[in-house]
């Protein structure tokens with residue numbers, strides 16, 4: 001059901017872990033729906049210089065966490081806010097229809113981490 | 123990579139002896155069992171032989187056994203057929219909450235037609251609460267349906283007692299024996315059931331064939347209407363090769379029942395022991411006693427079932443997850459929820475079901491892979507850190 005890119009990202013996910021003293025942290029999802037994602041961002045001069053994640057969830061949730069964190073590294077905060085789950089899914093070469101909802105979490109977790117960063121800064 | 127199959131509750135490979143027995147019925151003895159000529163007579167005698175074999179082994183008359191396309195059809199037929207045939211007597215049906223979808227979805231459909239469906243309570247191991255069942259029986263109850271053994275957690279239900287209660291209130295008793303027939307010794311007279319579903323592909327027979335036992339005197343409306351097959355109760359040209367395979371699979375299963383039970387439950391127990399010892403934060407679902415020999419269903423705290431499934435799959439091991447994010451609905455296994463397993467934990471559940479061709483080496487390899495996969499996924503899980511030290515399950 002998953003393509004090779006997705007399975008590869010699941011098998012060898014990038015950016016697993018936490019960032020100590022992260023500038024922004026976003027936690028979304030809940031245990032009862034089956035997927036929870038936590039994203040940590042390190043931001044300097046409005047540019048995301050590092051991103052890490054921790055995910056409780058299916059293979060699609062883990063693969064999208066890996067890909068989304070890869071994608072936001074080097075982006076400005078504004079660019080990262082514009083990252084949609086659709087782009088993440090495209091980068092992964094597609095997900096089965098019933099798995100699209102899992103990819104929404106990555107987009108939401110990044111947005112939430114940035115909100116956290118902005119509220120700390122303000 | 124070597125492929126290892128631990129999903130025998132989903133389906134089994136066809137036993138070579140069964141396959142050999144089926145082969146001539148595709149190309150040589152291909153007649154329609156409904157035809158009157160020699161080809162038809164040959165087919166019909168093969169079907170009769172299978173029917174006689176199975177009937178004898180479950181202690182019913184051949185005339186009480188009807189071939190179907192499998193467990194799903196048999197469940198549908200029993201439920202819909204009894205509901206329609208007895209609707210003037212009452213509109214109340216009771217089933218267990220841990221039935222297969224073939225029952226649950228059908229019961230929901232009957233509710234739309236005006237039947238009232240109630241669910242018996244089960245305890246934390248999946249055993250039906252008989253006192254609760256008594257308390258919800260009414261004089262309008264026409265059918266009590268409960269599986270003989272559960273396909274996820276393996277609980278073997280007290281069907282004889284359930285049948286007794288049903289009969290005390292003038293209701294019929296149906297059991298879905300899809301996971302049990304050919305694995306446990308079954309005598310329909312001893313169980314006291316009025317209807318019973320069976321399927322061939324769970325016992326090393328071909329897919330797409332099964333049977334429904336209907337005790338003489340029980341009225342069941344047809345759901346597959348058409349020709350005069352199965353004594354006009356179930357239309358459709360008989361799947362002769364399938365029926366022959368089912369008969370042979372059942373015969374072999376029953377003749378090797380003790381040997382297989384001992385061997386498979388030995389693998390399963392070894393697996394359970396090692397997992398409980400080597401993998402922390404894990405809960406075995408279902409009972410230790412009165413359980414099918416093949417099943418081991420575990421919930422792994424802090425991680426999600428599908429990711430465990432694919433981690434094992436990458437190592438060549440095939441198992442099943444009752445988890446849900448895969449089915450599109452976000453519901454975890456209805457069986458685990460009925461047993462009171464919390465939602466989060468239920469999402470992290472995997473069913474291992476062993477078979478007669480598995481080896482102890484395969485089981486040991488699987489424990490090693492499982493232990494490492496669980497560790498890796500937990501390191502990735504935010505919950506492990508957030509809740510990790512709180513308590514063991």
Ligand SMILES: Cc1ncc(COP(=O)(O)O)c(C=O)c1O
Nearest residue numbers: 192193194222224273300301321
């Ligand atoms: C308990 C139970 N009932 C019914 C079925 C459906 O049987 P079949 O696959 O033959 O339609 C299954 C198997 O999937 C089962 O485990």
Ligand SMILES: [Zn+2]
Nearest residue numbers: 035058102447
């Ligand atoms: Zn998911």
